[in-house]
Amino acid sequence: MCVENTLPPPSRLTRRGILAGAAALAGTTAALSAAVPPAAAAPSTTNADTNRDARHTGGTGGTGGTLVIDGGTLLDPATGEVTEDAVVVIVGGVVRAAGTRGRTRVPEGAEVVDAHGKWILPGLVEAHIHLNTAAEARDAVLKGATTARSGSTNFYQDIAVRELARQAPHLAPRLRAAGIFVTPDLGDTVLADPDLTPLARLRDGVRSPEALRRVVEVNLARGADVIKTRVNERAGLPEQDPLAQVYDREQLSAVVAAAKRGGKGVLCHSYSEKGCHDAVMAGVRSLEHGAFVGERTLREMRRRGTYFTPTLTAIAGLAESSDPVLAERGRTYLPVLERAVLAAHELGVPLAAGTDSSGGEVDPIGREVELMRKAGLPALDAIRTATTGAARLLGLEDRVGRLARGFAGDVLLVDGDPLADVTVLKKPARVVRSGFAL
Structure with a gap:
C-alpha cells in the first residue's frame, strides 16, 4: 500500500493545534508564562544587531540581555588565540566587542560579571x-x-x-x-x-x-x-x-x-x-x-x-x-x-x-x-x-561558536585552562545565554 493518492499535508490547517499539543507535552507554555529574565540582567533592547542575530539564529529579536564579562582569559576557538585580562561586551544579546581591556569600550552603567581567575569561552554547541x-x-x-x-x-x-x-x-x-x-x-x-x-x-x-x-x-x-x-x-x-x-x-x-x-x-x-x-x-x-x-x-x-x-x-x-x-x-x-x-x-x-x-x-x-x-x-x-x-x-x-562582534552573547566561564584540561568544560562556573547571566 502506498500513500500517493492521499492529500498533501496542509501546512496551515492543523499546524497550530498540533504544535499547541507539542508545547503542552513539553511544558514550554507553562515555562514561558512563568518566565522572568534573570534579575541581574539589564532590560532587553531591540536594535539592528539583535534583529540580525534573530534572523541568523532563529530568535525573534529584542529578547537578549546587556552584560559585560570583565577579566578572565578569553579563548577564541577559531584561531586558538588566548587573550588575558579580557573584556566581552554584550548588548541586546549580541557581542558588541571582545578583546583586551585597553581596546574595549565598556558601556556606562552596564551590569558586570567578574571573570577574574576564570577562562572565557563561547557557549557550547550540542549537535545531537x-x-x-x-x-x-x-x-x-x-x-x-x-x-x-x-x-x-x-x-x-x-x-x-x-x-x-x-x-x-x-x-x-x-x-x-x-x-x-x-x-x-x-x-x-x-x-x-x-x-x-x-x-x-x-x-x-x-x-x-x-x-x-x-x-x-x-x-x-x-x-x-x-x-x-x-x-x-x-x-x-x-x-x-x-x-x-x-x-x-x-x-x-x-x-x-x-x-x-x-x-x-x-x-x-x-x-x-x-x-x-x-x-x-x-x-x-x-x-x-x-x-x-x-x-x-x-x-x-x-x-x-x-x-x-x-x-x-x-x-x-x-x-x-x-x-x-x-x-x-x-x-x-x-x-x-x-x-x-x-x-x-x-x-x-x-x-x-x-x-x-x-x-x-x-x-x-x-x-x-x-x-x-x-x-x-x-x-x-x-x-x-x-x-x-x-x-x-x-x-x-x-553567529555562534566564537565571541566576536556580531556573534551571539552566549558565554561559558570555567575554572581552569581548557587547553590544558578539557574536563573543566563539564562543570561551567557560570553560563551566559543571550546576555543573561544564569
Whole structure:
C-alpha cells in the first residue's frame, strides 16, 4: 500500500493545534508564562544587531540581555588565540566587542560579571540531543549547551522548545529542531498527527518512496529545521541489532531528496560500515554514531563535506548499563568508535560534538569534548567540535561558536585552562545565554 493518492499535508490547517499539543507535552507554555529574565540582567533592547542575530539564529529579536564579562582569559576557538585580562561586551544579546581591556569600550552603567581567575569561552554547541521538555532544555543550558540540534522527538516537542528559546533564551538552547523520526515504525506518533494517520494502514511501515516523502513533508509543514532518519537499528535496545540495516541507499536517497526540496539537510542514525556508506552516498548532511564507519566511507565524507557526529558519550554510557547485552555492546563499540573518530580527524572529516542525551537525563556537552580528547584529538580541535565545527554543521558559523562582534552573547566561564584540561568544560562556573547571566 502506498500513500500517493492521499492529500498533501496542509501546512496551515492543523499546524497550530498540533504544535499547541507539542508545547503542552513539553511544558514550554507553562515555562514561558512563568518566565522572568534573570534579575541581574539589564532590560532587553531591540536594535539592528539583535534583529540580525534573530534572523541568523532563529530568535525573534529584542529578547537578549546587556552584560559585560570583565577579566578572565578569553579563548577564541577559531584561531586558538588566548587573550588575558579580557573584556566581552554584550548588548541586546549580541557581542558588541571582545578583546583586551585597553581596546574595549565598556558601556556606562552596564551590569558586570567578574571573570577574574576564570577562562572565557563561547557557549557550547550540542549537535545531537533529544529535548522533550522545558526542564531538559534548561538543564542543557546550565550544563553549557547554549545552542543545539535536535536528534528528533516523538511528537514535535523540540519545535516547542525552539519557540521557547526564541521567546525566553535563558530557558533553552538556540535550537535546530528535527521534529519526528523518519523510521519504518512511527509508533504512537502516527496516530497523534492527523496528517500521518494514513500511514498507519501501511503493512510494512514507512518504507515506500511515497511514505518516506510524506513523513518528511509533514515534518517540514510542522516547522522542522532538519530531518532525522536512520539506516541501522538501535544500539540502546538489547533486542535490536545495531548492525541490521532498515533502509537501503535508494530509500535514504528518497528522504534526502524530499528534505532537499524543502531546503533542509538530513542527519542519519548509523552503525554498520555498509549502512554508513549508503547514508553518505545518499547525501546525508551528517552521520550520527557511526561506530563501524570505515576508511572508504570517511574519505567519501571528506570529499563531500559530510559531518561525523559520533556521540561518544552515548556509547560510553552503554558500557555502564546494568543490562549485560548493552554493557558488552558499549565495551566493544567504544574503542572502535574512538579509532574511527581519530581516523576521521586525521583525514580531515568535519567532526561535531553531540551527547545523544535523552530520556530526561542531560549529559554535559563538555563530556563529549572530553571523550573527543581521549580519542586522540588535540585539545583545541576537541573544543572546536563543540564550537566552530558544530556551528558550521548547524549553519550558524557566523553567529555562534566564537565571541566576536556580531556573534551571539552566549558565554561559558570555567575554572581552569581548557587547553590544558578539557574536563573543566563539564562543570561551567557560570553560563551566559543571550546576555543573561544564569
